Amino acid sequence: MTSSVMSLRPPPPAGTGYDAAAIVEADGSRRSLSRPQYERLPLAERIRLVLSGRVEFLRGGVVVPPNEALKVTSAL
Amino acid sequence: MNLDPASLSALADRIVQKTESTYADFVQRWVLRAERMFLWLMVAQWLFGIFIAVTVSPYAWEGKTRHVSNHVWAAVVLGGLLSALPIALIILRPGWVGTRHVIAFSQVMWSALLIHLTGGRIETHFHVFGSLAFLAFYRDWKVLVTATVTVAADHFLRGLFIPESVYGVADASIWRFAEHAGWVVFEVAVLAYGIWLSLNELRRIAENVAQVEAFAEREALTAAPMPVTMPAMA
Numbered sequence: 001m002t003s004s005v006m007s008l009r010p011p012p013p014a015g016t017g018y019d020a021a022a023i024v025e026a027d028g029s030r031r032s033l034s035r036p037q038y039e040r041l042p043l044a045e046r047i048r049l050v051l052s053g054r055v056e057f058l059r060g061g062v063v064v065p066p067n068e069a070l071k072v073t074s075a076l
Numbered sequence: 077m078n079l080d081p082a083s084l085s086a087l088a089d090r091i092v093q094k095t096e097s098t099y100a101d102f103v104q105r106w107v108l109r110a111e112r113m114f115l116w117l118m119v120a121q122w123l124f125g126i127f128i129a130v131t132v133s134p135y136a137w138e139g140k141t142r143h144v145s146n147h148v149w150a151a152v153v154l155g156g157l158l159s160a161l162p163i164a165l166i167i168l169r170p171g172w173v174g175t176r177h178v179i180a181f182s183q184v185m186w187s188a189l190l191i192h193l194t195g196g197r198i199e200t201h202f203h204v205f206g207s208l209a210f211l212a213f214y215r216d217w218k219v220l221v222t223a224t225v226t227v228a229a230d231h232f233l234r235g236l237f238i239p240e241s242v243y244g245v246a247d248a249s250i251w252r253f254a255e256h257a258g259w260v261v262f263e264v265a266v267l268a269y270g271i272w273l274s275l276n277e278l279r280r281i282a283e284n285v286a287q288v289e290a291f292a293e294r295e296a297l298t299a300a301p302m303p304v305t306m307p308a309m310a
Binding site: 039043044046047048050051052053065066067070071 | 084085087088089091092095280283284285286287288290291292293294
């Protein structure tokens with residue numbers, strides 16, 4: 001799923017980061033969010049999702065480990 | 077192994093607090109770096125102001141004779157005061173909010189002094205835009221507001237009472253300050269947008285690091301830990 005909102009942020013370099021996140025809800029259902037949608041969730045909620053193992057990060061439809069998906073790619 | 081909800085919330089809160097602290101530390105590091113830069117800039121401007129007063133001002137204001145004029149004293153005394161207070165605050169109160177606003181005020185007043193010393197030469201007005209760019213290193217838009225208000229007030233008052241000092245002409249429209257202030261506002265708007273983007277990027281990085289840390293915590297609590305790459309934020 002991709003965001004329909006145009007972003008000024010350049011895409012991450014090929015082979016890094018993630019473009020979507022899949023969240024497993026409490027009832028077992030899965031919810032797919034684009035990266036901007038996932039990043040708009042409160043940080044505490046994202047932390048809880050990671051800690052409880054209820055989020056998967058995807059790049060091109062393929063699951064990537066969180067430490068790879070969240071690797072900082074900015075030149076800041 | 078799964079954490080119970082209470083432990084999970086406590087751990088999440090701890091990571092969030094640490095993230096906020098890390099973010100604040102990085103912002104403060106920018107502030108201190110900007111202040112170190114202004115320390116040297118204030119000294120350099122003072123020396124430059126004296127140089128301009130000695131070499132340019134007598135011609136700029138009187139056209140024919142070169143002697144130690146009031147402008148030299150203005151550069152030495154007024155310029156010294158303009159630099160002394162920020163330098164004192166940088167040394168005595170580094171990182172304090174008031175320090176950066178005093179610096180913003182002094183920096184654009186340096187622009188005003190240099191404009192005065194060059195007899196209102198229009199090219200010297202570009203110093204204002206350079207000053208704003210330097211102030212943007214703070215990545216605090218409120219500092220730019222202080223500078224903008226100071227520039228507008230200075231142009232308005234000097235335009236009203238001594239227009240030759242700011243515009244180089246004896247008779248200037250009272251509204252000319254608005255045109256100058258408008259360009260300043262334009263640059264400040266662009267710089268503020270850049271600051272906003274920069275802070276957002278820093279927050280995003282801090283949040284990514286926090287999530288990687290959460291992942292590492294989870295892995296440490298499970299039987300089969302995975303290697304974790306912690307990205308550097310420097």
